Amino acid sequence: MTCCCEKTESALEKLARLEPEKTAQLNAFIDTLPIGKDIESNRAHLIIALHQAQGIFGYLPSEVQQLIAERLKLTRSEIYGVISFYSYFTDKPIGRFKINVCCGTACFVKGANLVVEQFSRELNIKEGETSADGRFFLGVLRCVGACSLAPVVMVNERVYGNVTPAMVSQIIADCKD
């Protein structure tokens, strides 16, 4: 392991080179935050900045973490500590179709685990993984609050209710680029 400080410049430059528009978008958002010298009050904007960044980039790669760290005058380690704490944030790219099976109690009682297993078999990935072609991500959620439709599967924004293992192949077929 080498120290990341030496590569600081290049990480940000790389980001600006690879994703100029997204980087500009994130920078523009951070410009609207009242960032000052006081680290304590800057920190209050960290979570909203991470939400925005993940919305723009889809995930939080190390370059983006570096950018946020510098703009908010916080350390990289602290940013990573926050990202790894909250389940909403991810530092790995995830598939274009985010298949999330609700595994809240109501869905569990109605057999959501069988649905997860079926997706896992059909897509040949485990829970928390993205398929090799980058199309599908399979995850589980803790209750989306649509317990009357249990078991519930969300594919991006679309909600499927009363899902049985037999419906899984159709749900996958519905995912068209």
Add this chain to the structure above:
Amino acid sequence: MIIKTPSDLTAKVAELKAGFSGKTQLLVSLGTCGIAAGGSPIAAALRKHVTEQGLESKFEVVDVGCLGLCYCEPMIEVKAANGKSLIYGNVTEEQIPAIVAAGADKVAEGLQVQATNIYYPEDQEKPEKKVVQTRIALRNSGRINPEKIEDYLLKDGYQALAKVLTKMKPEEVCQQLVDAGLRGRGGAGFPTGKKWQFAAAQPKGQKYIICNADEGDPGAFMDRAVLEGDPHAVLEAMAIGGFAVGADTGLIYIRAEYPLAIARLKKAIEQATSYGLLGKNIFSTGFNFTIELKYGAGAFVCGEETALIHSIEGKRGEPTFKPPFPAVRGLWGKPTIVNNVETLANIPAIFRKGAAWFKSIGTPGSPGSKVFALAGKINHVGLVEVPMGIKLRDVIFELGGGITDGREFKVVQIGGPSGGCITAKNLDTAIDYESLKALGSMMGSGGMIVMDEDTCMVNVARFFLDFTVDESCGKCTPCRIGNKRLFEILDKICAGKGTPEMLDQLEELSNVIKDTSLCGLGQTSPNPVLSTLKNFPDEYKAHIFEHRCPAAVCTAMLNYIINDKCIGCGLCARKCPVNCISGTQKTRHHIDQSKCIKCGVCMRTCKFAAIDRK
């Protein structure tokens, strides 16, 4: 228009009442669950039908929040100006013309209406019926358009704030809440008025009031319903709280997973500000109050107030030791009140109708009502708000409509992962904070998951521990490692690898975790294990000593076997994902147990009940 005085508010309400059209309203429930069930196309089709038929002068389509009848979404309620109302469930677009044509006076031909059992104690006399819902927190949910402040004003909205600001002193406000006996609806049941008094007693200066909208209990969705259905009630209550404790800033900490609630709150804050009901010099009393939204990022432990405060500060949401309580030293080190959404939703009603009125509902120790989210193997999945002291049996079998498919009731899990299960023998318990605790469960946020005879209790305990292991913040060793060990033991038992000493280990470890964890998460996480151990020792023993899962759930201990009803159609063999079923056409097939992954596809596919699960 800016409302500067209580009489401005009265004048505005009079103006709105005068402008009331008298049209029959067609209410479409569009909370998250309603939308997921297909409510939006129904609302669009309804609007189109009303316009095309030229019925705009008679009917008005209103998007409302959740009425709690989630089991029959999408639904349309036809509500006449005279109060007559009919509710249609599971509506399809084809039924719309008939529903509109029939109006509120008679039921559309060939359709059935949903019976409701709801009364609103603020506006109505208690009906004769024995078991009824008593709606205080959910008073406006599903009745008004949450995106229009005018609808809220017509339902006495902001009257409580006007009264408090112009006629009461802060100490009187706290005292009235103490007198009402309102207890925190987020789980622990701490008296809200006392909490306010603590913060009010702190020296003057910057203070905060936080609304905890980080509803994380799987299976509980009442806070979402309130935020989506009646956001102004929460804002009004926060302003009242701000006045009582001397805070000028309110923060709503809300789950990022609730996009609709966030959108409606933003709109509500904007509208209240434009009317001058939030902002500077409210009701010309010199009282300033603003509200901001703060987003959670998916951490169950952030429901704990000190963890929540750390999360708002931009840190990892780890709890810290109390005291100092947040009411003394909270956000940025300043006195801070953290109240749950449902708690706040009760507050405007208390100040409109008085402490004595509130105390007259519920039990002496736990006044008022409580919203429960019914889910699992129950017919009427949805929200019910019932007076404290009601019997569990009435909630599950009267309001909840009993168990699905006529199965046998086994347990109800109350309080989510921190709660415990309650069995049939305790169904006649009157529900309040203390009685649930005595049964090894807890009120929690009010999730009620009903389970039937097909549920394996060891597996349920394993499920909750899996959740806790995921959500433990990692700060305290007993919670971080102890729960992991509990989970591993349960996992082994479910996998058929249990040993007799595990029973004692589970109990001992559970008690250590309870006694030595810092926050509520660790202190309650072994509850599901302890309560299932206590109530269903035989199920644990069957797993360990007989390698048998009595409910036939734990896959390691069951086999799928084809019986002699098999006619050899070959359907199961074609559907089997691992090709472990063999046999020739029209002869009994056979499952190769060494290859079978026990997914159960064959059993669900078979049309002749020729596959047994043992």
